[in-house]
Amino acid sequence: MRRCLDNIRHLGIKELFSLRYDPVMLFLIAYMFSFSVMEEAQNATTAVVNAAVAIVDEDRSQLSRRIGDALMRPQFQPARSITIEEIDTGMETARYAFVIDIPPNFQADLMAGRPTMIQLNVDATAMALAGTGAGYIQHIIAHELNAFFNHGQGTEAVRVVTRAKFNPNLEAIGFQGAMALTNNITMMAILLTGAALIREREHGTIEHLLVMPLRPIEIMLAKVWANGLVVVVAAALSLYLVIQGALAVAIIGSIPLYLFVTVIYLFSVTSLGIYLATLARSMPQFGLLAMIVFVMMLLLSGAHTPLESMPEGLRTVMQLVPSTHFVSMAQAVLFRDAGLDVIWPSLLATAVIGALFFVAALLRFRKTVTLTQL
Numbered sequence: 001m002r003r004c005l006d007n008i009r010h011l012g013i014k015e016l017f018s019l020r021y022d023p024v025m026l027f028l029i030a031y032m033f034s035f036s037v038m039e040e041a042q043n044a045t046t047a048v049v050n051a052a053v054a055i056v057d058e059d060r061s062q063l064s065r066r067i068g069d070a071l072m073r074p075q076f077q078p079a080r081s082i083t084i085e086e087i088d089t090g091m092e093t094a095r096y097a098f099v100i101d102i103p104p105n106f107q108a109d110l111m112a113g114r115p116t117m118i119q120l121n122v123d124a125t126a127m128a129l130a131g132t133g134a135g136y137i138q139h140i141i142a143h144e145l146n147a148f149f150n151h152g153q154g155t156e157a158v159r160v161v162t163r164a165k166f167n168p169n170l171e172a173i174g175f176q177g178a179m180a181l182t183n184n185i186t187m188m189a190i191l192l193t194g195a196a197l198i199r200e201r202e203h204g205t206i207e208h209l210l211v212m213p214l215r216p217i218e219i220m221l222a223k224v225w226a227n228g229l230v231v232v233v234a235a236a237l238s239l240y241l242v243i244q245g246a247l248a249v250a251i252i253g254s255i256p257l258y259l260f261v262t263v264i265y266l267f268s269v270t271s272l273g274i275y276l277a278t279l280a281r282s283m284p285q286f287g288l289l290a291m292i293v294f295v296m297m298l299l300l301s302g303a304h305t306p307l308e309s310m311p312e313g314l315r316t317v318m319q320l321v322p323s324t325h326f327v328s329m330a331q332a333v334l335f336r337d338a339g340l341d342v343i344w345p346s347l348l349a350t351a352v353i354g355a356l357f358f359v360a361a362l363l364r365f366r367k368t369v370t371l372t373q374l
Contacts, residue, residue, distance in 0.1 A: 007214055011222030012229075015196055019230065025195065029230065032184045033238040041177030041247055048133045053098040054080045054090060061107035063148050067100070070140045075133075087121060097123045098133060110145070166252075166335045174249040175335070179303045181238055182330045185231055186297055186323055189266050190290050192227040193273035198283050216366045220274060220358075227273075228266040235262055253333040257340070261329045264347060268322035268354035275361035278368045297323040322357070325350045 019025060053076050055068045068079045082090060082099070090096045101119035109116040120137060124130040167174065236259055243249045276293065280286035299305060300314065301323040307315050318324045325346040332338035332346075340347070 004215075004218060007218045008221045008225070011214070011219060012226035015223055015226035016230070018196065018199070019192075019227075022199075025192070028191075029188060029234055032188055033181070033234040034242055036184060037177055037180045037238055037242050038246060040180035041173050041243070041249075047172045048075045048129060048136055050074065051076050051097045051129060051133050052080075052095065053077060053100070053137075054082045054086075054096045056082055056084050056087060056099065056101040058084070058104045059102050059106040063107040063110070063144070064102045066144050066148060067102065067141055070144050071137070075136055091121060091123055094123060094125075097129060098137060100137065110149075173247060174243075177243045177247050177249055178251075178330065178334050179327070181235060181243065182327055183298055183303055185235055185262060185265070186269055186326070187290075187294050188234070189228065189231050189269040190273040190276065190294060192230060193223050193270040194277035194280075194286050194290060195283065196223050196227060197274055197277040198280065198286050202283070217362055220271075220362055220365055223274060224267065224270045224358075228263065228270050231266055232259060232262055235259065251334055253335065253337045254339070258330060258333045261326065261333065261343070261347060261350075264350050264354065265322055265326040268350060268357050271354065271357040271361040275357065275364055278361070278364040297321060300324075302327045319349070320353065322350050322353045325353075 050073070053071055055064075055071075057064045057068065068081075071079045076098075079100075080096075084101065087099050087101070090099060099121040101121070103116060103118070106116055106118070118141060120134060122130045122134050236255070239251070239255055239258070244251060272293070273290070276289045277286055280289055300310070300318050301321065302318075303323075307318065307324070310318070329338075329343045329346045329350075332343050
C-alpha cells in the first residue's frame, strides 16, 4: 500500500513538472481563471443596459413627456423622438430595441375615464433584452401613471413590494463571475487531464511508464490528483484575487466549502477527461470530443439555462451529469450561504457519479494500455 501511494505521489509530481514546461497550457490556465472570468462577468450580461429606445409622442401632453423622461440610464439611452413613419425603418435597421407609440389625446382620454392604450414595439431578436426590457418599460409607464393621477399621495389600493434575496441590487456581475469560474473549472479539468495523457502518448513517454512496475490505476490517480490540484489552486486564486479583489464581488458563502465541493467534483471531470483521451488518437480529436462534451455540460447544467425550463426527460438525464450538481452546489454555497446540511444530497450524487466515471475511465485506460503493450 505504501509503495502504491509513493508511486502515485511521484507520478503526480512528474505531471506537475511536465505541465511546468508546457507554456501554452500554463497561459491557458492563467487566462481562463483571470481575464476570462473578468470579461464574462463584466460584459456577458443579460441585464438591460444602455438599450436604445424611441418614442412616437402623438399626444404632446405633460403625461407623455413624463413617460419619456422616466426612461433613464443605465438601463436605457435617452429616448429619441421620432415620427410614426420612422418606426418600421428604425426597427428593421436595429436602430432601436424599443419604440413606444403614445396615441393622440392619451392624457385627456385617461382623465375622462375613456379606454386607451400605448403601443410598445420590441425587437425580439435579442430575446433576453426584449423580455426584460419590455417588463421594465411596462413598470415605468405604470409607475408614472400612478404618480400622475395620485399626485404622489400614495392612494393606490394595493402596493406590490418586491424584495430580492441574496442579490438585493440585482447586479449580474457577481452571478456571471461565479458561474464563469464554475464553467472554467469544468473545461480546464477535462483539458488538463486529457491533454496530459495525449501528450505522453505523442511523446512516447507512456511506453516508459509501461515497462516500470506500475499499475494503470496508479498512473490514473497520479494524473487526477496532480491536475486536480492545479485547478483547485487556480480556482482559489481566482475567487480571492479576481472575483473578490478585481471585481469587488461580496461572496457571502463559505469559500473553503466551495473548494471542498470542487475537489469532489474534480474527481468526476478529471476521470471524464482521461476517458475522452483514451477514445481519441490525437490532440485534435481529443479537442473536438472535449468541445462537444463541454458545450453540452455548459448549456444544460443550469448555469445559464434554468433546469425548470427544460423538458422533463432532459432534466432527468442531466441529473446523471456531475456539472448539474456542481452548479447547484456552487450557487447554493456562494450566493445563499448554504452549508453541508443543505447540499449533501448533491454532494453525494457527485461523488457517486465520479466513482462511476473513474471506473469507466480505468477500464478503458487498461484496455488502451494492453493494446499499447501488444
